[in-house]
Amino acid sequence: MRDPVTDFEYPAAWTAACRSPALLEDVRRGLAVLTASGSVLRRGFTTGTTAAAACKAAVLSLTFDTVSEVKVTLPCGITVTVPVDGYRGRASCWKDAGDYPSDVTAGLEFVAMAVPSLSGGVQFVPGEGIGSFARDTPRHRQGTAAIGEQALECILRSIDEAVEEAELCGTTVILTVPRGPEVAQKTLNPRVGIHGGISVLGTTGFVEPWDDHMTEGVLERVGRAAGRAVLTTGRLGLRYSRLLFPEREAILVGNNLAEALRVAGEDTVICGLPGLVLKFINPDVLDGTGCATVEELSATVLWKGIACRELAAFRALHPGVRVVIVDRGGRIIAESP
Incomplete structure (x- = not known):
């Protein structure tokens, strides 16, 4: 069974464990998500x-x-x-x-x-x-x-x-x-x-019920894909991750990059729009820039220097993790050295 919203193929074991079989039709239609524990969570x-x-x-x-x-x-x-x-x-x-x-x-x-x-x-x-x-x-x-x-x-x-x-x-x-x-x-x-x-x-x-679905299902998927995972933050990031890294498994983890990275380990790619990715790398990245958002920063002359600095510092801490930042058109605007 495939999720028509995220294109995620639910493992047969999840379906077998479903506690509310009558709700599986909502999962098939995209109105709900199925978790690894067998519970069904309704999308808003x-x-x-x-x-x-x-x-x-x-x-x-x-x-x-x-x-x-x-x-x-x-x-x-x-x-x-x-x-x-x-x-x-x-x-x-x-x-x-x-x-x-x-x-x-x-x-x-x-x-x-x-x-x-x-x-x-x-x-x-x-x-x-x-x-x-x-x-x-x-x-x-x-x-x-x-x-x-x-x-x-x-x-x-x-x-x-x-x-x-x-x-x-x-x-x-x-x-x-x-x-x-x-x-x-x-x-x-x-x-x-x-x-x-x-x-x-x-x-x-x-609206995705990520708080529970992330804990119960997506982290397990990240673990199974260790060594070939692309972690991404949103729907556009998911689309471009699949295009840029067809040999890897692109997994939408939303705001939960830290948890997902701990499970995925090294030889992992993080790919997404600049906002969540750079804020994850450095929550204070906008300090002193005069910009209200990372997207705004990405359109200034400051972007190249700040992005290179932050990605290099992250690579030093996580030498096996590659970071690729794309804009809304799918163009790579920064990546790990």
Whole structure:
């Protein structure tokens, strides 16, 4: 059985040990993950998925009055049904974190207001509670809403689907997160230059229950792949790790690089985007740079010198571990000497 989200092939022993066979269908559909102990952990929905569901419900409720659920096609290609509360152009959706215990946005309400557009076309307006960038970054201009590319595509696609289903000429949708500014203080947003609210994100559309799944399953997989593992931090890192190191087994370990490296030992590759990788190597790497994020640092003249220094120091401590840092386009921007 293969996970359609991560492409991970579950060992037969895990399936045999499953304590809740009825839930294996959710695992096959990507709605849950199976762990080595046989437990099934439910994936949650990202802020991007929640926002898309609220927007779609608001538009549909212009025609159908009451809307209690909507179908959303996630960035990973899986279509899910999300509970909503939509009535006459206004809809709410509450973020479902699944079995991820540390999600500070769990239960957060997203509210969308939709009005018909007589002139046609679709307009999406990020409103109160959605953060914006306090200054220019390599990918965002100051003042733009903190909405990830995949999340925005999901939102716009969902609105377009609703316009077609509701047989409207067009619509304007305003999305707000009433408790966004309050909850954002519990996230990294203030430290990375995003103010006024939360970020709307979602590379796959799902929130992974990594806290438990990492402990029970992925570390065992890292151990089995010792000597031929590529440890990576996210979905883009996983994609590029497979392309750059086809002879090795690429394993997504998220924020758990330290634990995974202890299991993998030497002759290991770490490959990923600059943020998590350099922060893992040196949590204080941004001190004195004037940059709010490692990604911002990577676009400055300081990058080459700092990256070379940090990778050399890490290689001295871990001579058998190679580090390769890639940008979002898959280009190698730093690697171990």
